[in-house]
Amino acid sequence: MRTALVIGAGLIGTSAALALAGRGVTVHLTDHDPDRARTAASLGAGSAGPPPGRVDLAIVAVPPAHTATVLAEAMSAGIARGYADVASVKGGPRRELEDLDTDLRCYIGTHPMAGKESSGPLAATADLFEGRPWVLTPVPDTDTEVLNLVLELVALCRAVPVVMDAAAHDRAVALVSHTPQLVSSMVAARLEAADETVVRLCGQGIRDVTRIAASDPRMWTEILSANPGPVADVLAGLAADLAETVESLHALRSADEAKRHGGAAGITDVLRRGNAGRARVPGKHGEAPAAYETVAVLISDRPGELARIFADAGHAGVNIEDIRIEHATGQQAGLVQLMVKPTAAAALSIALGERGWSIRR
Incomplete structure (x- = not known):
């Protein structure tokens, strides 16, 4: 691939353009808001x-509601040898393109499973x-040359290609992306x-739990509007679990010992199933999840403190597998949780204690 056009200079489009441009591809950028394209440039x-x-x-990196229209216009103009979109739903845009009687041999629907709570070119x-x-969703009549172009796009962005059926993709993201967004927002809404x-x-x-609740409501309304059925199905199952959990909690307040026992069993069941589901979430580099031990260290909120603790861990010959920082309320300090192999x-x-760090047990 030597040339590319990115239509839509938001987070995903600009990030893809940055990756391609950084690897020698001549990239052109357009957006309905010219200022966004100029910012990305x-x-x-x-x-x-x-x-x-x-x-x-x-x-094409525009919201799902506009993906098919923008694709159809671009394909009608013949501006490229191949076409791809990066919308977070795949079935709807393809059906719309079919209704528009578009030749789909030169098109592949795709979805990079990456993003941030922030949006726009400056977040890219x-x-x-x-x-x-x-994710790539080719069909039997997809042109081989176009498939190769899209695979090259994925390779240049250093992502991992995953081939799926469009409907299966939409059901999958309903479970692992769209429903978590709604649940996070609903929990955060309790704080308002x-x-x-x-x-x-x-x-x-x-x-x-509420980190992704900071996402753009307009963007997510568009995404959820394009995949309402699968998301509703997942939420229906979640609602059933929620209703049973509420019933179990009420049972724990009962004077009847048998009811309290049943309530405790219900709570234990949902927590145990949660453990089992969490254990299936891939770990680092997509590998099987690993069990780490946490070393908690008190750290002051001063420049260079994190760098110093990483350097001291390096001197000890220990690799930090993951990290979490919990800030102290009302103090310029926090607790750094270093996840390492047991x-x-x-x-x-x-080693950290010998270098003056305060280790919390």
Whole structure:
């Protein structure tokens, strides 16, 4: 691939353009808002404006509600040898293109499984897709040349191609992406009218659950509007679990010992199933999840403290597998939780203690 046109200079489109431009592809950027295209270009994502001639690949990075229309217009104009979109739903746009009687041999629907809570070109990074799954939904009549172009796109973005049926993809993202967004938002919504003294008690648990609730409501309304059936199906199952959990909690308040026992069993069941489901979430680099031990260290909120603790861990010969920071309320300090292999935890604790760090047990 030598040339590409990215239509839609948001987070995903600009990130793809940055990755392609950084690897020698001549990239052109257009957007319904010319300022966004110019902003993306100023970041090094390519040149703002339509290409002077036909490009190798056109990448449509617009909201799902507009994906089919923009694709159809681009294909009608013949601006590229191949066409791909990066919308987070795949069945709807393809059906719309079929209704528009578009020749779909030169098109592949795709979905990079990467993103952020923030949006727009300024949030984009060239490494956004590195190591992340990138779903492709070709069909039997997809042109081989176009498939190769899209596979090259994925490779240049250093993502991992995953081939799926469009309907299967939409059911999958309903479970692993769209429903979590709604659940996170619903939990965060409980905080809107909460008393300030309650909100000040927020710890790492509520931060973890509500992190993605900071996402753009307009963007997510468009996404969910394009995949309502599969999301509703997942939520229906979740609602059934929720109803049973509420019933179990009420049973725990009963004076009847048998009812309390049944309530405890119901709570234990949902927590156990949660453990089993969480254990299936892939770990680092897409590998099977690993069990890590946590070394908790008190750290002050001063420049260079994280770098110093990483350097001290390096001197001890210990690799930090993951990290979490819990900030102290009302203090310029926090607790850094260093996740390491169980065999390294004791050695790291001793080494950091010897270097003056306060280890919390």
